[in-house]
Amino acid sequence: MGLFEERAKRTEWFLEARFGMFIHWGLYAIPARGEWVKSNEKITAEDYDSYFEEFNPVRYNPKEWAKLAKEAGMKYAVLTTKHHDGFCLFDSAYTDYKSTNTKCKRDLVREYVEAFREEGIKIGFYYSLLDWHHPDYPHYGDRQHPMRDEESFKGAEHNWKNYVEYFHNQVRELLTNYGKIDIMWFDFSYDNERLKGTEFEHMSGETWKAKELVTMMRELQPDIVIDNRLGGDARKEEPDLHAGDFVSPECMMPDGDALDVLGRSIPWELCLTLNENWGYVRNKAWEYKSVENVIHMLVECVSKNGNMLINVGPNAKGEIPKESIGILREVGEWMKGNSDSIYGCGKSELEKPEWGRYTQRGNMLYAHIYDRRVGAFRFPGLEGKVKKVRFLEDGSELRLVRPWNGEDHKKDAFVELENAKLYDERDTVIE
Ligand code: FHN
Numbered sequence: 001m002g003l004f005e006e007r008a009k010r011t012e013w014f015l016e017a018r019f020g021m022f023i024h025w026g027l028y029a030i031p032a033r034g035e036w037v038k039s040n041e042k043i044t045a046e047d048y049d050s051y052f053e054e055f056n057p058v059r060y061n062p063k064e065w066a067k068l069a070k071e072a073g074m075k076y077a078v079l080t081t082k083h084h085d086g087f088c089l090f091d092s093a094y095t096d097y098k099s100t101n102t103k104c105k106r107d108l109v110r111e112y113v114e115a116f117r118e119e120g121i122k123i124g125f126y127y128s129l130l131d132w133h134h135p136d137y138p139h140y141g142d143r144q145h146p147m148r149d150e151e152s153f154k155g156a157e158h159n160w161k162n163y164v165e166y167f168h169n170q171v172r173e174l175l176t177n178y179g180k181i182d183i184m185w186f187d188f189s190y191d192n193e194r195l196k197g198t199e200f201e202h203m204s205g206e207t208w209k210a211k212e213l214v215t216m217m218r219e220l221q222p223d224i225v226i227d228n229r230l231g232g233d234a235r236k237e238e239p240d241l242h243a244g245d246f247v248s249p250e251c252m253m254p255d256g257d258a259l260d261v262l263g264r265s266i267p268w269e270l271c272l273t274l275n276e277n278w279g280y281v282r283n284k285a286w287e288y289k290s291v292e293n294v295i296h297m298l299v300e301c302v303s304k305n306g307n308m309l310i311n312v313g314p315n316a317k318g319e320i321p322k323e324s325i326g327i328l329r330e331v332g333e334w335m336k337g338n339s340d341s342i343y344g345c346g347k348s349e350l351e352k353p354e355w356g357r358y359t360q361r362g363n364m365l366y367a368h369i370y371d372r373r374v375g376a377f378r379f380p381g382l383e384g385k386v387k388k389v390r391f392l393e394d395g396s397e398l399r400l401v402r403p404w405n406g407e408d409h410k411k412d413a414f415v416e417l418e419n420a421k422l423y424d425e426r427d428t429v430i431e
Helices: 003-010 012-017 045-054 062-071 108-118 150-155 160-174 210-220 291-303 322-341
Strands: 019-023 076-082 122-128 183-187 268-273 306-312 356-361 364-369 376-378 389-391 397-400 414-416 427-430
Touching (some): 012 306, 019 062, 062 108, 062 322, 076 108, 122 160, 160 210, 268 291, 291 306, 291 356, 322 364
Parallel strands (some): 019 076, 019 306, 076 122, 122 183
Antiparallel strands (some): 356 364, 364 427, 376 414
C-alpha cells in the first residue's frame, strides 16, 4: 500500500469526526496578550520566567473542558503540549521547564488526556518545533524569534543537533507515556527552496530530521494522524513521508477541496480562533465570532471535504472564557439536530446553490439554507428528482410548491420555506 492509500486509511475516523477543539494554553495566559507575547514584546528570558514562578492554574479541571467539547459536538481535541515559548505542560525527563516544576506540580497533559478520553473524544497533541527557551535553539539577544533578525542569527551560538535530539526525545515521551494518541499537530516549518541560506532554513523538514521523526512516531503509534507542518509536500503522487496526513490551513480553502497533483482529495482541516487570539486575551464579547458564523464555517469546511478545529484559550486560572463556553454550547444545540449533515459528510457533486451550501453523505443530500430572502427556492441540477424534503431537526415536511408559471412542480424542485428559523430548522435533508 502506498503512502496515499495509507493516509486515506489512517484518516477515515478524522473525516468522520469533522469537528474538533483546539486548546492554546500555557504561561502566556498570565500576561494575557497572546501566545507570541514573549517575541512581540521582546520580553527577556529572565522577565518571562517570572510567569513560570507564578503559574498556578488552581481552577484547572479538564473534565469541564471535555464536557464542553462533547456538548459542542466535537469529536477530537488538540492541546498545546509545548508552544513556541518552550514551556512543557507535561512531565518531560528532558527539561525542568515544565508544569510539574511549577507551583501546581501537575502533569497538565496527563489530566487532559484522561478527561477527554473519558468523554470518548480523540486525543491530539500540538507540539511547537520552535523553542524560544531551549539554549540550542537559535536566539538573538533580546529577540526571541529567528525570523526577526538575520544578522544576529548567523553569529548566534547554538548546537542545532542537540535541539533536534531534544525535541525528538520529547515526541517519543508524548507518544509513549500517555496511551493511544490520535493526532500529532506540529507547528511550523518553512519547507521552501527560496529560504535556503537564510535564517529560515533551519525551520525545514530536512533540518528537523522530520523523516526520522515520523518513522519513530509510526513505530510507537502506527495509526496516529499527523499534520503537514513538519514540511514536505503532501500533493505529490507519492506524498513525502513527513508531509503528514492532512493539510492545516489557517484560512478557508477558497475553491474547495485540497487536491494533489493527480486531482485526488487530500484531508484538510481549517484551524481558527473563536475570538482574535489563540492564547488567552481578555477579549471583549464583541471580538468573538457569532454562533451563526461558527456554524457557517463548519458547514463550509465540510461542504469542501474539510474539518474544522476551533480554538479556546483558557486563562491563567485554568478556565475556558465564558464567551467561548456560551458560543460552543449554542453550536452544540445546533449539532444536536443537524450533526447528520456534518459527521462523515463531504462535498456534494452538485454545484454550490445560491442560497447556501450542500453537504452530502452517500446519496443523502443536505441543504444548508442561509439566504433569508427566499420564500421558495429550487435545487439546481435536481429538477424533477426531488421526492421529498424534510427539516433535519424535527423531520417535518417542506412542501414542494408549483412554480409561479404553473408548470408541473415535479419538473422544477421548488420548495417553500414555512416560517423556517435560520439554522435550527433550515438544515434539511433531501431524498
Ligand atoms: O505561531 C503559531 C500560532 O501561535 C498558533 O499556534 C497557530 C495555530 O495554527 N500556529 C502558528 C501560526 O501559524
